[in-house]
Amino acid sequence: MAKGNHGVREPLFHISKRQESSLWLAIVVRLVAILLALIVCGVVIVALTGLNPVQVYAAIIDGAVGSSRRLWVTIRDTLALLLVAVAITPAFKMRFWNIGGEGQVLIGATATAAVMINLGEKLPAPALFALMIGASLLAGMIWGVIPALFKAGWNTNETLFTLMMNYVAMQIVSFCIVFWENPVGSNSVGIINSSSKAGWLPPLFGLTYGWNLVIVVAVTAFIYVYLRYSKQGYEIAYVGQSVNTARYAGINVKHVIVRTMAISGALCGLAGFILVSGAGHTISTTLAGGRGFTAIVVAWLSKLNTFTMMIVSFLLTFMAKGAIQIASQFSLNENASEIITGILLFFVLGCEFFINYRVEFRHRRREG
Amino acid sequence: MDMVDNMMIRSYRKGGFFWADRRTPRTLAESIIGTLEIVTPGVSTPVGKLSGGNVQKVLLGREIASAPNVLMVAYPVRGLDINSAYTIYSLLNVQKIRGVAVLCVGEDLDVLLALCDRIMVLCGGRVTGIVDASTATKEQIGLMMTHTEKGGAR
Numbered sequence: 001m002a003k004g005n006h007g008v009r010e011p012l013f014h015i016s017k018r019q020e021s022s023l024w025l026a027i028v029v030r031l032v033a034i035l036l037a038l039i040v041c042g043v044v045i046v047a048l049t050g051l052n053p054v055q056v057y058a059a060i061i062d063g064a065v066g067s068s069r070r071l072w073v074t075i076r077d078t079l080a081l082l083l084v085a086v087a088i089t090p091a092f093k094m095r096f097w098n099i100g101g102e103g104q105v106l107i108g109a110t111a112t113a114a115v116m117i118n119l120g121e122k123l124p125a126p127a128l129f130a131l132m133i134g135a136s137l138l139a140g141m142i143w144g145v146i147p148a149l150f151k152a153g154w155n156t157n158e159t160l161f162t163l164m165m166n167y168v169a170m171q172i173v174s175f176c177i178v179f180w181e182n183p184v185g186s187n188s189v190g191i192i193n194s195s196s197k198a199g200w201l202p203p204l205f206g207l208t209y210g211w212n213l214v215i216v217v218a219v220t221a222f223i224y225v226y227l228r229y230s231k232q233g234y235e236i237a238y239v240g241q242s243v244n245t246a247r248y249a250g251i252n253v254k255h256v257i258v259r260t261m262a263i264s265g266a267l268c269g270l271a272g273f274i275l276v277s278g279a280g281h282t283i284s285t286t287l288a289g290g291r292g293f294t295a296i297v298v299a300w301l302s303k304l305n306t307f308t309m310m311i312v313s314f315l316l317t318f319m320a321k322g323a324i325q326i327a328s329q330f331s332l333n334e335n336a337s338e339i340i341t342g343i344l345l346f347f348v349l350g351c352e353f354f355i356n357y358r359v360e361f362r363h364r365r366r367e368g
Numbered sequence: 369m370d371m372v373d374n375m376m377i378r379s380y381r382k383g384g385f386f387w388a389d390r391r392t393p394r395t396l397a398e399s400i401i402g403t404l405e406i407v408t409p410g411v412s413t414p415v416g417k418l419s420g421g422n423v424q425k426v427l428l429g430r431e432i433a434s435a436p437n438v439l440m441v442a443y444p445v446r447g448l449d450i451n452s453a454y455t456i457y458s459l460l461n462v463q464k465i466r467g468v469a470v471l472c473v474g475e476d477l478d479v480l481l482a483l484c485d486r487i488m489v490l491c492g493g494r495v496t497g498i499v500d501a502s503t504a505t506k507e508q509i510g511l512m513m514t515h516t517e518k519g520g521a522r
Contacts, residue, residue: 231388234373234380241369249377 063325087267100162102292108269144265421452
């Protein structure tokens with residue numbers, strides 16, 4: 001009998017958790033997800049705009065890496081996103097949900113801008129840069145430690161606290177812009193030190209963004225090593241896994257929380273330094289550009305693996321840059337980019353389910 | 369958290385200034401797999417994937433490896449199959465013979481009577497008696513567990 005006994009039907013499909021995780025499967029599923037996402041995006045584009053999807057994809061690629069300058073801008077923005085993602089990784093590994101990356105970046109940027117504007121003309125370049133980097137690290141560290149202290153002392157919800165600190169940081173930036181307006185009354189700071197270029201990261205080996213590359217790659221490598229091979233990384237992993245086990249190991253949990261957030265905040269502050277000194281050379285409330293939040297997606301999608309983060313942050317930046325291109329080239333609304341990125345993320349996050357779980361459909365019972 | 373991470377839990381601070389020493393715990397983990405016959409694909413397998421009995425063996429192996437003077441275990445065989453349970457008991461026995469003071473919190477009276485030298489019974493937060501296990505009976509201990517003494521209810 002094919003369908004089994006009367007009254008007892010096997011369900012149409014049943015879901016079971018996979019026991020073994022094969023790398024091959026993970027890669028194939030992700031590639032299929034990306035392919036499906038592109039197909040769905042193509043359908044959506046055609047349905048909504050009547051454009052040829054291949055043309056649209058070509059424009060995306062062109063916009064992101066079409067010329068040497070565009071390629072470097074994409075790389076520069078990838079580096080900024082990567083740095084923030086790497087910065088929040090230690091906190092996330094500890095299961096301290098640092099949603100305050102945006103604010104920590106802004107505060108670091110503000111500190112950098114403050115040094116640039118007030119001391120730019122007065123100090124020689126090495127001292128200026130040392131002070132700028134130090135200020136951004138310190139500012140970001142303070143911004144990260146405050147929620148950590150509250151978590152350690154009173155077990156306040158760090159998600160809400162760090163999130164709210166973002167808005168405080170934005171207001172601080174607005175406040176500073178009042179003092180630094182240039183020209184006066186425009187409510188924007190404009191390019192800082194545009195004539196003297198004081199405080200601008202200089203080119204390295206002829207590459208405009210050479211220093212960005214060096215700093216971000218160095219920090220990425222450091223965090224990888226720190227989390228994986230150092231004693232403090234071990235402590236972070238245990239505090240994240242099980243606070244009670246950490247205590248059993250003699251780990252001072254409060255100490256670890258504050259220390260890790262100090263590092264996380266400081267590195268976000270450094271990202272602020274890079275954005276001001278190595279990219280836009282200006283300060284505004286939108287300087288961080290949502291990177292504090294996108295970085296969470298990058299870190300989470302990469303499962304907190306710093307190398308995967310390089311790829312993911314590049315892909316996301318690539319899509320963002322490409323979307324700007326198609327928005328202007330085909331006169332699409334700028335939200336078209338968000339739609340494409342959204343569909344892509346939907347499929348990539350959705351395929352995680354198929355990587356971890358197996359779905360089996362009802363099959364015919366073998367004949368007797 | 370794999371076996372090596374678990375072995376390190378007491379000793380991770382030893383060694384250099386910044387770097388965690390993983391080699392010593394790894395050797396320890398491999399030797400424990402051998403001596404306690406732990407069924408595991410390897411030292412890098414997450415301990416959560418092992419069966420309950422093997423997890424207990426890993427934990428007990430770790431504690432014993434630190435050569436304690438006092439070993440405290442609470443319900444060490446809860447949820448384990450009979451084979452693993454008896455492996456745990458024999459491990460505790462070996463520690464006893466070595467001169468380690470073993471404090472075992474348990475609820476299976478037969479096991480306690482066989483395993484322990486002295487049994488302390490608590491009831492309602494109070495010590496109702498400390499008896500010598502070789503001469504005590506199950507009934508005696510049972511009564512001590514229930515607010516009554518030989519002679520009737522209060």
